[in-house]
Amino acid sequence: MAEEKKIPYKIYLDESEIPTHWYSVRADMKTKPEPLLNPGALEPMGYEDLRPVFCDELIKQELDNENRYVPIPEEIQGFYKMYRPSPLMRAYRLEEKLQTPAKIYYKFEGNNTSGSHKLNSAIAQAYYAKKQGLKGVTTETGAGQWGTALSMACAYFGLDCKVYMVKVSYEQKPFRREVMRTYGATVTPSPSMETEVGRKMNKEFPGTTGSLGCAISEAVEAEMTNPGYRYVLGSVLNQVLMHQSVIGVETKTALDKYGIKADIIIGCAGGGSNLGGLISPFMGEKLRGEADYRIIAVEPASCPSFTRGKFAYDFCDTGKVCPLAKMYTLGSGFIPSANHAGGLRYHGMSPVLSRLYHDGYMEAVSVEQTAVFEAAEMFARVEGILPAPESSHAIRVAVDEALKCKETGEEKTIVFGLTGTGYFDMVAYEQFNNKTMTDYIPTDADLQKGFDGIPKFPGNPDE
């Protein structure tokens, strides 16, 4: 207990301890994630194939499965200094509330204006776009965290930023939209009348409120038709996970500094960027047989890619214009129930995490949203931070694991990723406060409709 008290509520590393290298966990994987496939010929895509869409350096990072340590350019480190290192918090108050012998830590990524970890990759992607001499980038955003992060990054490097925002979010989250505009981004509700695919969607489905899949297609079309632009993406891709490894490297440095050994590492998983980043160096140790950790991905029961999806090649977007990735997927046509609040609505999953999960290096659990918000409310009241709905999935499972420790008396050390704050998600909290929030679990028949859209070809079995 005396030793205990030495650990502060917030472990802040020095700025000199901000990672100088990203950690690419692919270097430690015996079985590498599968390459992206061309949507037409179904052939692996190389550097030249991807150049029309993505920034050159980012493609190199995407394809590089060998280098474990990738230097972080000085300009990016400079930007990181404005909000990093992020604190590793000891949840003393939550432990007390739960009366658990477990020790709970969380890495808090919400102390920046984007409100989430998304900024870690946004600034890297904007940097490489700028370095390539591009005029700007295009992207899509749903809940708005990624769009906000990219807008901030582009403002910093004086890069043009075109964001296609799913129309329903554009209308229901005007504040997110205005934050992006304050950072100088052009925000267009999708489907728009600016692109061919947008006009087609508006004609075929008058009054549609849009979808992430359509917004992706618009963003890709916009970069293809605007010279000097490239398309950037906030999750799923290998390079994005690698950028997010700053979360994990800082976490490990902080734990090592205090001689703390994690037993369980927990993160929410939508496309996988946060979880992949958080676990990178820990998973590296595990893959090299140097340490063991329980690693748990948490996903919503309403969009259960890991726990109920197929491990197969599938399209990354609903419009089927993007490459195919080998991943856990619910089918690119799967649309989560409208009642589901917040993010984590993506049908697929990072190919890196999918491979690791398939090979037994990590676990996955799904949780229902009312239980998630119960944990969020408790956390907010004792720890003082109002968590994002996405992050609250990890809180739920961290609490559950801590309660198991209470039963068994085990003093396990639990580390989870608190990816962001919920200030722009108060509509969901309002539902919870008013007790009008409902849960939804898709039936097997619901899921089958999504699975039917997974392309059938030799070597693409449903596993």
Place this chain on the structure above:
Amino acid sequence: MAEEKKIPYKIYLDESEIPTHWYSVRADMKTKPEPLLNPGALEPMGYEDLRPVFCDELIKQELDNENRYVPIPEEIQGFYKMYRPSPLMRAYRLEEKLQTPAKIYYKFEGNNTSGSHKLNSAIAQAYYAKKQGLKGVTTETGAGQWGTALSMACAYFGLDCKVYMVKVSYEQKPFRREVMRTYGATVTPSPSMETEVGRKMNKEFPGTTGSLGCAISEAVEAEMTNPGYRYVLGSVLNQVLMHQSVIGVETKTALDKYGIKADIIIGCAGGGSNLGGLISPFMGEKLRGEADYRIIAVEPASCPSFTRGKFAYDFCDTGKVCPLAKMYTLGSGFIPSANHAGGLRYHGMSPVLSRLYHDGYMEAVSVEQTAVFEAAEMFARVEGILPAPESSHAIRVAVDEALKCKETGEEKTIVFGLTGTGYFDMVAYEQFNNKTMTDYIPTDADLQKGFDGIPKFPGNPDE
């Protein structure tokens, strides 16, 4: 320049350096702030007179002009550890953007869920209420930062929290309302039908959207009619400024650590709690003749208490049920133009700051809101933090002072208070983004109407 670079972007003190004592600048004042007067008899109010309304210990703190160092109870220090010490940021990027030789620092109080410095006093007031064995507290909130902070503090100590929220804010800021509800507070739109004064207002002015003055009256009535409740206030009062001195003490410790001597200290001023807290130990040195600083209060041109108000005894609330304070005031009937965004709308000013300003120890300037938002946008883009409109008043003047240094070549050190974030103020940013924001400066005739309501009695001259 080499010496320069040693100063990090963010100076974080250790948790062990969180102040153990508040700093009461009243101890250093030769002329003390005047006592509160009873609204009926116009006589100074003592401990017993104030007990029906305020918590006992807070009254003692309010009346104590002698003790310079007041111990911070351990429970409050424990809560502070969840979000303090707050960082003192070096605005390298802003300096670069302005091409100024000035060195700019800001103390950032926005990294907590209340989004502002208000939490520093809220937790203290909730603690003393709990310690007194009270069931709960009542308060009013306008923009919502104070109500949020108090809700968080009450949730922490298991205290009931009744917030009367100005009806127009209740309706236009549903997210603020839901944050308070998430922390378990009861939020009532004011005027309500729950209190006599509320019912009267609703009857006399059907469809009224309320005012802060009326919400105060409702909150006071609610505590008077509910046994076990007291009324708490988030600014203006002496004890509130003292609680906020943690801002200034931390700032001074951080500057001293790096051997930095501030030349100019700038803060926005509504009721004065942030500015009073920030400057406390610096003003102490100045009053004792140990150091000199330029200290600048920044207020909106639309609500210019310092720069165009009268130094006189006036009512603290529009309903004239609260005590009178000797302060710079625009008259308790003054209502700032509806076009003014954000806070800083209070007609009066902290008696402590009023006395210091009157005696020549600090300056005050007023700024127009379009210029404020121009500074806010620039700051957001280079420093990455989206500032609250209130805080942006200080940014505006810090930028102006830095630009003066650019002209003169002086390498001054400027420190300003960044009191909070603007996540819940996007309606104002939207006006700015859409170029529909307008400025308003009251005419002398407009102000005269407010001055006419200042009570006339012997010894209450208009100065």
